[in-house]
Amino acid sequence: MAMNMAATHAVNRKLVDPIFEANAACKAAIQNFGADKVTNATIGTVLDDEGKLSVLPTVEKVFRSMSMVDFMSYAPISGRADFIESVKKQIPCEGYMGAVATSGGTGAIHHAVANYAERGEKVLTSDWFWGTYNIICKETGKTLETFKMFDDDYKNFNLENFSAKVEEILAAQNSLLIIINTPAHNPTGYSLSDGEWDKVLEILKNSANGGKKINLLVDVAYIDFSGDKKTAWSFMKKFNNLPENLFVMISVSMSKSYTLYGQRCGALVAISSSKEIIDEFNDTNKYSSRAVWSNINHGAQVLFTKINGDEKLSAELEQDQKVLREMVNARADIFVKEAENCGLQIVPYKGGFFIAVPAENPAAVCKKLHDDLIFAVPLKLGVRFAACSTPLQKISGVATKIKAAVDAVK
């Protein structure tokens, strides 16, 4: 008889990882045909055109200048006070703000889902979504529900379906956590326009008017790949002066913006017109931090504070980020233009690591692409192509081959 020692809620939990599988197939192809012949569009980090991990020079310089005490001593549970202040300063909002250091963007999303959705209830996000949202919901005893992200011709954010789903869930729940990943959404590269943001907030304000509790988590993990600091972060001003029962949290990550993926540092930030709600946020999340990871990588916090506390270093960092952003954009541009020319339907790409191709049988499309030694990740609604990690010289021709693969498996 098979035996389980894990608790009933934890039994039969197994990660299915399509990225890992795609990567394994790709590695086998590299072994057989050589790296030059193979296009690995599965990886979620920025690689340069030689295939090496890109590390921002300013980050490397500051990292290498730091003392052992910076790296090795404990940070406070919620994060260093100067790190927290520095993180909040980046958010162009007024009113009360709170923040807690987290294990990258994932940790921030974990805390929001753990503490701002009722057990057994629904959390809402778009139907194109980063699979980890679902894992976090299951781990914390919630269910992930989705709205249709785009209208039928993949032109605009589907406000109608968004609104309908919010109302539908709120008919059965007293509170609702909604996760919106923008700008430079993973896996599509979409960004909500200013006008779309206004409508989203109008919908949520209307819902909040009924007295129910609406928690909005904005996942901005890829924000610095969508534009420069001044323009990319400015949409957050819309979060000023919202009603108390429309509570906005922002999950920020150092993984992409600082190429600090493996160091595990980010933050969950909150904005409210109520000091009480911010106090609750700080207390609740500090408690969770104490329970799940104790404290967050001290070195990464010192690095963030050093750079953001120094005008010259901040300017250097922004310049570094621009170089990386333009490298990825140059690759995406080729893909997007070629897709247009060959008639490949893609989700509108506005920036970020990934481009998404809607498909009815994504796994079959990806498998077909193996014939061309192209390796991408099959998602539920389509194929994810990593512009972040595919060298420029390998981009031309890929969209045409994906078009052929999509047509072949129809």
Next chain:
Amino acid sequence: MAMNMAATHAVNRKLVDPIFEANAACKAAIQNFGADKVTNATIGTVLDDEGKLSVLPTVEKVFRSMSMVDFMSYAPISGRADFIESVKKQIPCEGYMGAVATSGGTGAIHHAVANYAERGEKVLTSDWFWGTYNIICKETGKTLETFKMFDDDYKNFNLENFSAKVEEILAAQNSLLIIINTPAHNPTGYSLSDGEWDKVLEILKNSANGGKKINLLVDVAYIDFSGDKKTAWSFMKKFNNLPENLFVMISVSMSKSYTLYGQRCGALVAISSSKEIIDEFNDTNKYSSRAVWSNINHGAQVLFTKINGDEKLSAELEQDQKVLREMVNARADIFVKEAENCGLQIVPYKGGFFIAVPAENPAAVCKKLHDDLIFAVPLKLGVRFAACSTPLQKISGVATKIKAAVDAVK
């Protein structure tokens, strides 16, 4: 009307941190009287006799030799394969083993509690315990129950009460997670003897005979401060060939053994005679890792692997650890001898960071000690004195002053 936005289960969660409070009082005293006059015995890291954070030279050397890719690239969700192998190699057990990288020792304990105890049920540990166990239980929906750790004259581990509590809880539950922190227990410095370990396992085997599921988590965060590798880790051989329904997990931490506190790396290791149970362990904990922190500090894993994969470096590390251990032991020796001479009752100290003094009103004792400019941490059952962070030259006289304070508040 006061408003909450947090979910019902997360409302009114507030960390009460006696260590932080003691530290704040100490800082005020330093401001008023100068650091030389003040004894800060509140800190849980090893400081040298000048009050500076001790960093192991071998750790610093290897850390400084590592590449940016080592630090910045993502590690796999469960941990680097070579890290996992290297962690398992340290455990002198046979049979099947599993392991997952965690955010220090805390993260390992979190995963064990999250996945190996039923929601709404009881987890058992000793009545002298690290307060975070309770936070982790509350966060994951469990209740912490305690057994009396010592007999009335503080000589031996209280096997009788341990056994009674195990039986009592198992009368109402089908499974039970037990946390034992040894060797060099926090907050007492106690270590189970070989004979006590044999009896503990005999009690648990008897309970397991009834068919219920017993999960034993051994927290060895302070193990390398209890003796050298060969002797300190050898008790784990007792975990070979246990029945399948007596499942042993070990939480290891790089915080103390590698002075890597702020880097956040450790591991949860499991030992079983069943491959199936180990597979379940690996899958379940990988899932939790994905959900709460995604992956663990890559640099720390590379550092661990580099040192443990190299005989010369391993020998150097052990020598470094010995130096630190002897520095802490020299301080504790003075305290323990003085306690004996002045008749101060302490919990038997065998090694590690802390010495504990039983007291009926620990807060009052600590407050009284402020008159002597001595700052220690009041726990529920007594006063915690940090030998790890108190310079040698400040130890003499402390036990006598604590004795006077204990007598004064009686």
